[in-house]
Amino acid sequence: MERCSIRQDDHVTDADAVSPDPASMRKQYRAEGLAESDLAATPVEQFARWFRQAATEGRLFEPNAMVVSTADAEGRPSSRTVLLKHFDEQGFVFYTNYGSRKARDLAENPYVSLLFPWHPMARQVIVTGLARRTGRDETAAYFRTRPHGSQLGAWASGQSSVIAGRDGLDAAYAELAARHPEGEQVPVPPHWGGFRVAPQAVEFWQGRENRLHDRLRYVAEADGNWRVERLSP
Numbered sequence: 001m002e003r004c005s006i007r008q009d010d011h012v013t014d015a016d017a018v019s020p021d022p023a024s025m026r027k028q029y030r031a032e033g034l035a036e037s038d039l040a041a042t043p044v045e046q047f048a049r050w051f052r053q054a055a056t057e058g059r060l061f062e063p064n065a066m067v068v069s070t071a072d073a074e075g076r077p078s079s080r081t082v083l084l085k086h087f088d089e090q091g092f093v094f095y096t097n098y099g100s101r102k103a104r105d106l107a108e109n110p111y112v113s114l115l116f117p118w119h120p121m122a123r124q125v126i127v128t129g130l131a132r133r134t135g136r137d138e139t140a141a142y143f144r145t146r147p148h149g150s151q152l153g154a155w156a157s158g159q160s161s162v163i164a165g166r167d168g169l170d171a172a173y174a175e176l177a178a179r180h181p182e183g184e185q186v187p188v189p190p191h192w193g194g195f196r197v198a199p200q201a202v203e204f205w206q207g208r209e210n211r212l213h214d215r216l217r218y219v220a221e222a223d224g225n226w227r228v229e230r231l232s233p
């Protein structure tokens with residue numbers, strides 16, 4: 001029988017609990033598909049349509065959450081979730097620490113993949129392209145819109161570095177909070193800022209019945225136009 005609660009003195013490990021078998025998890029995806037004739041002229045316009053639907057109808061907690069994958073100079077990949085903060089025809093923007101692992105990867109190798117996992121809608125969007133840093137003015141304008149606590153957090157964290165424990169982090173935050181009380185302007189950390197991913201290809205994936213999904217990919221052409229190709233599911 002599955003245990004619902006585990007008391008400290010039971011000496012029960014997680015392994016004793018019956019865990020669901022992922023191999024038996026199977027969902028039938030919706031029938032409405034994505035046709036070439038449905039697509040907008042540019043991938044960013046098409047993304048805007050799907051993003052609007054994800055935000056309004058998608059029952060998604062954070063539709064702007066995306067998985068950012070980078071690779072270092074030796075080609076070793078790594079992925080993490082990041083929030084999309086802006087998009088337009090120039091690209092997709094997120095903010096992070098420039099000393100983080102992802103930022104160090106991007107300094108060596110600017111090729112990046114962004115994946116929006118919109119599972120409740122049986123959709124995903126995959127952007128591949130080139131990342132470059134946003135300008136300091138753009139970074140500063142966004143930094144000023146962040147809540148005071150998040151502004152301090154950007155100063156307190158040496159993102160991706162190994163630390164001795166939680167205490168040092170909390171102490172650094174408390175010290176910063178005392179130095180910059182609520183209502184006071186927090187300077188933009190020099191080690192913090194945005195990346196803009198200029199898309200080279202954008203795939204729109206719509207789950208369909210019997211695993212016969214629709215996959216339509218826009219690919220940038222040398223003349224600045226977009227070619228659309230259909231991929232086998």
Ligand SMILES: Cc1cc2nc3c(=O)[nH]c(=O)nc-3n(C[C@H](O)[C@H](O)[C@H](O)COP(=O)(O)O)c2cc1C
Nearest residue numbers: 065080081082083095096097100101102103159160
């Ligand atoms: C939902 C969610 C949103 C996140 N948003 C951001 C973000 O916008 N920027 C960021 O630097 N890290 C964000 N993180 C934390 C990253 O996943 C990651 O832990 C951090 O950026 C360090 O990654 P790295 O060591 O691979 O560079 C978010 C995590 C989650 C789960």
